[in-house]
Amino acid sequence: MTIVQSLFYAYLDEGLLPLTGYNPYHMHDYPHAAFTAFMVDDEVHGMDRGGLALQEIMFFENFASFIKPSNCLVIGNSLGWSTVATALAFGDAKVVGVDNNPNRNGLDLTNRIFEKLKLKGGAVFGESPNDLERVCSENLDGPVDFVLIDAIHNNTAIVSDFNGVNAIAAPECVYLFHDVINYKMIEGFKSIIRDSGLDGRLLTKTTSGMGVAYSKSVVSQEFVDYVTMFSDDPEIFKNYRYMIGQVADEMNGLYDEFQ
Numbered sequence: 001m002t003i004v005q006s007l008f009y010a011y012l013d014e015g016l017l018p019l020t021g022y023n024p025y026h027m028h029d030y031p032h033a034a035f036t037a038f039m040v041d042d043e044v045h046g047m048d049r050g051g052l053a054l055q056e057i058m059f060f061e062n063f064a065s066f067i068k069p070s071n072c073l074v075i076g077n078s079l080g081w082s083t084v085a086t087a088l089a090f091g092d093a094k095v096v097g098v099d100n101n102p103n104r105n106g107l108d109l110t111n112r113i114f115e116k117l118k119l120k121g122g123a124v125f126g127e128s129p130n131d132l133e134r135v136c137s138e139n140l141d142g143p144v145d146f147v148l149i150d151a152i153h154n155n156t157a158i159v160s161d162f163n164g165v166n167a168i169a170a171p172e173c174v175y176l177f178h179d180v181i182n183y184k185m186i187e188g189f190k191s192i193i194r195d196s197g198l199d200g201r202l203l204t205k206t207t208s209g210m211g212v213a214y215s216k217s218v219v220s221q222e223f224v225d226y227v228t229m230f231s232d233d234p235e236i237f238k239n240y241r242y243m244i245g246q247v248a249d250e251m252n253g254l255y256d257e258f259q
């Protein structure tokens with residue numbers, strides 16, 4: 001079974017129906033329609049802290065086949081959607097999700113799913129960056145070699161989350177950042193690449209505009225080729241975006257006729 005299916009069924013089994021992957025155009029142009037919320041007894045939960053989009057989980061499923069981390073960290077666990085996805089994708093690795101939300105329901109839900117699926121690790125309460133060292137030393141078996149950063153969405157916070165984990169990470173650690181374009185964190189991402197000496201790609205073809213950083217000397221060429229395919233030459237991206245802007249109003253009018 002694919003990881004995206006295992007993930008979907010794990011939440012269904014807990015009574016949460018994942019709502020994810022929708023085209024905003026089909027959802028009144030709601031910009032976050034692609035991201036993951038959950039329906040529980042006719043009520044929607046998690047719309048304010050949307051998890052990775054369905055298409056990003058599918059991207060991640062293939063991405064994960066190019067690297068073999070042993071100790072993974074997810075900063076911003078929320079309801080565990082991406083922490084469980086990480087544990088499913090890296091079946092041999094230990095995974096810890098951390099969240100500073102005082103309401104522990106998301107941590108409990110994540111830990112129930114980890115137990116049911118016999119995944120290694122779980123979710124714990126903690127605040128990034130100050131608690132990362134403690135959280136990792138208490139819950140992982142060695143230095144972090146994969147991290148997903150998805151907590152506070154501003155330039156200052158992604159830099160301090162990155163610095164917090166970089167200080168305790170293995171040199172071969174791969175860093176994946178959610179929402180870089182959507183939340184205008186390109187400056188922060190660029191400064192991370194510049195100051196760390198890592199290589200990086202802005203994944204313009206992912207739903208939230210993720211970013212990835214890694215040491216070129218330790219990842220495979222296949223990995224670099226895969227992430228490069230999801231990114232763009234900045235000039236081409238800018239020009240295509242401009243061209244879309246020119247025709248968008250006209251096209252929207254055209255489609256309205258069919259609704």
Ligand SMILES: C[S@@+](CC[C@H](N)C(=O)[O-])C[C@H]1O[C@@H](n2cnc3c(N)ncnc32)[C@H](O)[C@@H]1O
Pocket residue numbers: 049050051052075076077078079080081082083098099100101126127128129150151152
């Ligand atoms: C966008 S949500 C994460 C979504 C999750 N990664 C997923 O895919 O389902 C952001 C989460 O980060 C948590 N958070 C915000 N600041 C944090 C911090 N400094 N340390 C730990 N967690 C934080 C919030 O409580 C929230 O649950």
